Amino acid sequence: MYILQKNKGVIRVKDIAKMMRVKPPTVVEALKKLRDKGFVKYEEHEHILLTEKGLEVAKKTYSKHQLLTEFFINILGIPPEIAERDACQFEHYVSEVTVHRIREFISYIQQECPYALKQFLKKVREKDQAVAK
Template sequence: MKIQESAENYLETILVLKKKNGVVRSIDIANDLGVSKPSVSVAMKNLRNGEYIEMDKEGYITLLDKGREIAEKIYERHTFLTDWLTSIGVDPTVAAEDACRIEHVISAETFSAMKKTLKTK
């Protein structure tokens, strides 16, 4: 099942914040993404309903297996594309912004071929 780009961004953000802080709550996501708390609340409800995340009674968010799979895929694409764009001379801020857009639309086949080709050079 294909999920929306915004949901992929939320899942990726949860993964990154968990790695950085050890725990994740909705307020952390809102602050990191620069979105409102109500927007995060709606997104977390949708992700819970889709069984991508779970939230405990204290509001701590954990990725479930299928949420983690998507988050790790998007994060890998983001870091790889950012690094590659930076290596060819793109400003790091622009590279990160462009990678964020590309990571959602690039096919698995194209990304795999890019990784294979660029890692052998």
């Protein structure tokens, strides 16, 4: 929802349903729960707004998503479409301790071991190409 609000300015049930690959009634049910917890302002057939509380959680989650996507693509050599999908799953469950450690690891490996990282990624890409043939 944060991405929709950020990109489109508004959040609509049909856009969430399309993005999440679920049916609109599933989205409505989830929105009612989020509204009851104070994360969104939602009335049926109206635009959805993140509350301050919802915005805070959304920004933290999006930050995790960006970090995980970067880690999966740039450190592990995962193809972007898979990295994006996996980050969407991980971002909701990974702890702040793990996020902090991943940030430290990315910084360390990029600054202290760039050659080892390049070699690893080269090897992984070669293996991926061999499997694809």
